[in-house]
Amino acid sequence: MLDKTTRTANGVIRVLTLGLCGFVAACLLPGPVPSPTPMAGPWQSALREVPNVQMAVQPLRGEAFKVVAGSGLLVVGADRDSRGSDLDAGQRQMLARFVQEGGRLVLFGDAAQWVADLEIEPELPERGWFRWGFDARTDVGRARVGLRVVSGKQPELFDGLPSSHADDNTVLFAGGAPCRLRRCHWAIGEPRNGHVLAVGAVELDGVDALPGAPLLVHWQHGRGEVLACGVVPELQNSDPVLQAAAAAFVQRCARWAAGKQLVVWTERAAPVEPVPELLPLAPLLPHWGMQEPSLDRARRRVDEVVADSLVGSFEAGADLCVLELTDAEGAASVPWAAQDPLKPVASYRGNSPVGWTRDAVAELSTEAHARSMLVVGGLDPVPAGSGATEQLVALRYLSRELADVRRAGAAALDGFALRQWLLDGKGYGTTMLQDFAPAAALLLSGEPTGPFAGGLRALHADDGALHSLPWSGLAGSWRRGFPADEFPFGVLEARYGIDRRRPGRWRGGSAPDWIVAQANEFVRARAGRGGGMWWLCDEAAVAPAALGYVRGVSLEPLRAAVVVPLVATGADGTRAAGASLLEAPPAGYVAGGAATASVAVHVLQNNWLQLAGTGGALRFDPQGLARFGDGEAQALSGSFLRSRLFGGRPDGGALRSDQTDFLANGRRPEGDHGPVLRVSAAGERRVPTILAADEQPAWPRTVCIEWNAPPGYHELTIVLRAVRQAGVATVAIDGTVLRALPFSPTAPVQPVTIPVHVSSGALRVLQVQVEHGGSCAIDRLEVVRRGDVGVEAAALVPAGSRAILSERAESSYHAERLDVVTQADFAGFVLRLHNDRAVRNLQVERVFALPGYTFVDSVDGEEPTALRQPFLLRAANAAMPDLVVAPLQLSRYEQLRWENGQLSMRSAPEAGACSRIGFLFCVPGEGDRWLPYAGKVLAAVDQPQRLDLEALGEATLVGDLPLATSRVLEIAGRSGAPFAVCEQGWWQWRGSQAVAGGGRWLRVHQAPGDTVRVVGGPSVLARTRPGPGSMRLLALREPTPTSATVRVLQPSRLAPPSVVFATDFDAVTIDGAPWDWFDGRTVFMPDRTATLRVQVQQRGNGERPHVRSTRAPLTTCQYVPERRELVLVTDPATDRASELPWTAVLAGPVPVSVENGEIVADASLRLPSAEQAARAAAGGTLIRFRSGTTKVRYGD
Amino acid sequence: MAIDRGWWAVALSAIGIAALVFPWLPGPWPNPLPQGELDLAAPAVVHSLRDAAAAVDAACVQGDLAAFTAAVTPEHRAALDQSLGPLDRVLDAAALRELGAARAEWLDADGLAGVVVGERAAIAVRRPDGDGAQVLKFQWDGQRLRFDGSLRAAAVRDAAAAQAAVEAAVARR
Secondary structure, three states: OHHHHHHHHHHHHHHHHHHHHHHHHHHHOOOOOOOOOOOHHHHHHHOOOOOOEEEEEOOOOOOOOOOOOOOEEEEEOOOOOOOOOOOOHHHHHHHHHHHHOOOEEEEEHHHHHHHHHOOOOOOOOEEEEEEEOOOOOOOOOOEEEEEEEOOOOOHHHOOOOOOOOOOOOEEEEEEEOOEEEEEEEOOOOOOOOOEEEEEEEEEEOOEEOOOOOEEEEEEEEOOEEEEEEOOOOOOOOOOHHHHHHHHHHHHHHHHHHOOOOEEEEEOOOOOOOOOOOOOOOOOOOOEEEEEEOOOOOOOOOHHHHHHHHHHHHHHOOOOEEEEEOOOOOOOOOOOOOOOOOOOOOOOOOOOOOOOOOHHHHHHHHHHHHHOOOEEEEEEOOOOOOOOHHHHHHHHHHHHHHHOOHHHHHHHOOOEEEEOOOOOEOOOHHHHHHHOOOOOOEEEEEOOOOOOEOOOEEEEEHHHHOOOOOOEOOOOOOOOOOOOOOOOOEEEEEOOOOEEOOOOOOOEEOOOHHHHHHHHHHHHHHHOOOOOEEEEEOOOOOOOHHHHHHHHHHHHOOOOOEEEEEOOOOOOOOHHHHHHOOOOOOOOOOOOOOOOOOOOOOEEEEOOOEEEEOOOOOEEEOOOOOOOOOOOOOEEEEOOOEEEEEEOOOOOHHHOEOOEEEOOOOOEEOOOOOOOEEEEOOOOOOOEEOEEEOOOOOOOOOEEEEEEEOOOEEEEEEEEEEEEEEEEEEEEEEOOEEEEEEEEOOOOOOOOEEEEEEEOOOOEEEEEEEEEEEEEEEEEEEEEEEEEOOEEEEEEEEOEEOEEEEEEEEEOOOEEEEEEEEEEOOOOEEEEEEEEEEEOOOOEEEEEEOOOOEEEEEEOOOOOOOOEOOOEEEEEOOOOOOEEEEEEEEOOOOOOEEEEOOEEEEEEOOOOOOEEEEEEEEEOOOOHHHHOOOHHHHHHHHHOOEEEOOOOOOEEEEEOOOOOOEEEEEEEOOOOOOOEEEEEOOEEEEEOOEEOOOOOEEEEEEEOOOOEEEEEOOOHHHHOOEEOOOOOOOEEEEEEEOOEEEEEEOOOOOOOOOEEEOOOOOOEEEEOOEEOOEEEOOEEEOOOOOEEEEEEEEOOOOOOOOEEEEEOOOEEEEEEEOOOOEEEEEEOOOOOOOOOOOEEEEEEOOOOOEEEOEEEOOHHHHOOOOHHHHHHHHHHOEEEEEOOOEEEEEOOO | OOOOHHHHHHHHHHHHHHHHHHHHOOOOOOOOOOOEEOOOOOHHHHHHHHHHHHHHHHHHHHOOHHHHHHHEOHHHHHHHHHHHHHHOOOOOHHHHHHHOOOOHHHHHOOEEEEEEEOOEEEEEEEOHHHOOEEEEEEEEOOOOEEEEEEEEEOOOOOHHHHHHHHHHHHOOO
16 A cells, blocks of 8 residues: 555656656747748858757737747748737747847848847838849849848958848849749838948849848947848759858858857748638639720720620620720720819820720619629720829729719729839729729739738739740749739739730730630639639630630639630740840740640640640649649650551552642732732742831731642741841641741841641641741741641530540541540540541551559459450559540440550541540549449540520539549530539539530539539529629528528638629528628628628518628728617728728718718718719718728717 | 775764763753643643653553662652551552552543643643643753642643643642
8 A cells, every 4th residue: 555655646646747848848949849940941051150049939919929038030921911910928028138148149131120020220111022024124134132231340240241232232042033032121220329340232134223221230238239130041052152152141141140050930820720621613713804995986886895705705704804994095984073072183185086085984883783794994004104204094084984983883894904104002993993992902013022901912924924035924844933922813814915005015925725724823823712803815806716715714713724826935936036135044934834836736624634746745743733734744655646558559549649839929019019919820929028017018027838738747847037037937737836036137047847747638727926026037948748647636625614625636548536524623534536537448547545554343343455345554653543445335346445554546548527535534543443333434534514594594413423423514605604503412603615506505513412503594684693703702501591601611802792682671681690791782701711691581670771882891881779879890801001091881871970981071072073972972971991890870 | 895984984973973972962961841821632742741740650560669669750759659558557569559550541531731840740631520620740850851740730720720720739849
């Protein structure tokens, strides 16, 4: 018993002792237990020669920490945007005492601001991003950043630093191309208590900029000292010179600070924000739309814009339309009368003959709002002088005229998109707009970035251009400096032609592959996190193909099935040709860093697979994020399909030799040229001597030569000699670009041989066009037939829920077509083989190269050497997907054969014969589950099920597979609107893809046992449905005219989520609680992911006070009749500038007072007339209020 | 029998003159076919073309590669090589026999149009069953007419279209 008690006591003592030791150790530690951080490694490595260094994670606000007196503390600031102080009051007090008592503190980067937080320095430094190389101001975009020493004090910090600049007083330790880094410096006022040791030194593209603001400052505070350096030296910079300088400077700072020991705080790893869980087919991006160019009223009416553009995009799921309100000269079509109560700005430009007038804007906005679309006015630039006051007043005037929701209602704009704006840290721009349109959004796109309070940022395609090259757009690793959280919106490039309207700012030159690359890159970073994109387009008539791609990739963001030739990103494409004109092309410019093939290759891809033509590489992204670059994707096959002909007999009657010199008929001289010269046997037979980008009528830009091309493989030899300036020309056949060719006066003139495949012997048009630059002479242009087999690829269905790559091959023996069909978000494809002609005895052997795969099983236990039923292949590498191959249609004597590690099929083709084989890639190990059903799944991909929406416009679809799949339905007729689709009880509003022969393709998700319901036609807009800008944002369960369960799938950021109910109402509850934020039949909800039960009813007690319109993130909006109060509560966590109030339009009686806000007098708004003021008053009462709880009081 | 010295003198003079003259004679002879549109009613012209085509046919039937090479243009020979490439075959006697004799007989068909431009000539004849026209091309190499290929012109239905086809066949080469 005693022993037991003793043992127990000993145990307790041990535990207590260990606990005490732990406690003491914890107290002695200077802060939280160190944990791995992204920056800790390099700093630890750089400071390994400094004694007693201890790495730790910088504590968060509210976290306890200790610093030992007499030691040093080195803080590495965070590499991200931060607002306010990093420290709470207790932490500030503790650090201040640490310095006061003799500690030495070194602050790098944004942490330099701590000197103000600790009240060591009264002058607050400015934090922000230093950026260079993110817009078209430069071709290089390289910046090096550091310090220029201006004081002889603290020499130990600088003595013996490795040379990084010609000037001994300058040390550069950060930078890149492009360059984006945090900088904290005293740009407004110099430090008052500290001694400036160095100012900022910046070198842009090798040229020194003027010395900057104080960047390295020293303070003596109490018995301690502080050193603040507003830029973090980059210890891992790819430039070894900068890296060495950074390490040396950091070591000197550490030695300067170190006492008994040195503690280094590095930033905590940024938390990874989880992507909200979306419904299976919910769009990854909630908003997309097109930018409508300035309206040339002589050529185009608003109803034509609606019919041609708006409705087409709407059918494809667009919910946004941006109107280009200013013309090429920066003028709008909204005149400003001299006697207007809002005094006109002298520099205002409002009389453009080409542009969107008030009436045109109102007409289009009404049409768009009727379809639950949002309309934003694009101002590039604001049509007034560059002064801040002029710009602000002009924006106020345009807001009053075009966006006043109280006077214009549905005809008002939903916001403005600005291209250039003043540094607006207080939100003045937002103030101008929200006095008329409380819910409207103000967007600012592109570089240069600066504070923009209350608005939304968008990246802009123009910033993808180089100073000397016009090709714009951002994709891949090209100028990757627009993070998704800071830039939730994007203006993407779809202008095929170079837009030459603005001198010095030529932009455009997009292509299908560039459209896909931009969209994928943009959406991938923003999937499920809100935001949107809109496209800059040529007029529809200029490049109709662009519309197909834009609508296709926007309909199914990231997941879209596409077929694209590599015109922009190909190894011999336009961007590569342009880059070759530069001395040092910037990294990532050509293809955004992705591996590329030749221009002529047509790539079929979706988010899972990429096939570079049937004979090309097959790549697989196991995460389904459409990443197919080297090192990102799995290479399933280097060359997927090879066809071999044998057994045929040559046809002497079809043999011909051809060599054509297109210059043999002489040259057409200078003068009297239009932009395009057509050369034909029946008309002009001479090719112009010179082609020029911009010299009409002296020389044309394009020559189109009719060519009676025999089928086969040809080689075109061309010699272009630069005449005036350098440039880029393209060679195309029937519009399909074959090669982009640079020409330059300084480059040697060399013949270039271009492969030309001709698979149909009709009259073809060979086109040579100068895309950009000066002029060039065509010194040689001839074609020689070199081979019997010609293979041409085309995008039969370019982009969307479905895409079809078509390759036609013709020789003297045969003519056949290979189609590859796939659909969005589908890891597989179907290969169709059509034979149109074959000589007698001809046989074809097709070999599918699938290295690493082995035969596992087949459906009916067939031998691998004679396969006519689906079978399973599995890769030796367990990370690679299983592959189910399903022969869907074979002729009587055809069969697939697995032998010696390869899959082959031998056939004797006959005219009219057709074979179909499906390939389905599955999660590793799951192929067995799919094997019995792969045939059905792939057959549905090949031939979408036709669905008749009967008289009511409704249909149901019952699945018969035990596995969840997505399938495409073919619905007859034009819908005029998106479809309402119910999957697993949730209704979503979904765009569709146009079918060339009429009808629409709609993709749906079929879960096992679920009955999918589809509703189309006008009735979609008559039901309870998502409100403006919410079509791709919401799913509704059990929607009735008076209720629905609403699931907000992701935040919108552009407009609050809303539901339009199918009936009138005057009272709303959300989850049973009264909710008074509605307008007409539209109920608005907080802009955050949530599932809410919304019910409406008509009480008939007169109009109840409620919020009609606001952008405030209301969490409570309730009228309390007992107190005659409308209570508005906003989320206090909002990042809105404290000086910037919210506004709202209230319906119902006029309130008497507002607690936490004010009623805005209409007189202060300077409306154009008393009549308009009365109209505004009839539209509701405008109030301003601040975040927190606001009480709007009503009188008796 | 003694040889007359006068004859020696004549013979030597003739050789001398020949030695002076022959180097100045043109190597290739000009194209004997009349330039411009062919008079298809003139049997001599069609016979010349037919002879050239028949030489090719004969070489094919006999599988005589050397004769075939001599009877066709190098470009046509190259085209045949191209045609056999996809089958992994080369031009040999067997391939020639498979090509068969199918050229000369075209020239017995109803002629639609013909043209001679420089060294090149082309003739279009009506194909049976309304299947357009067959265009045969020839080239004068300075010594003889060589066959330069044959092609179907499915869209050609009348003389005007045939004229355009033959002009295209000889143009811009």
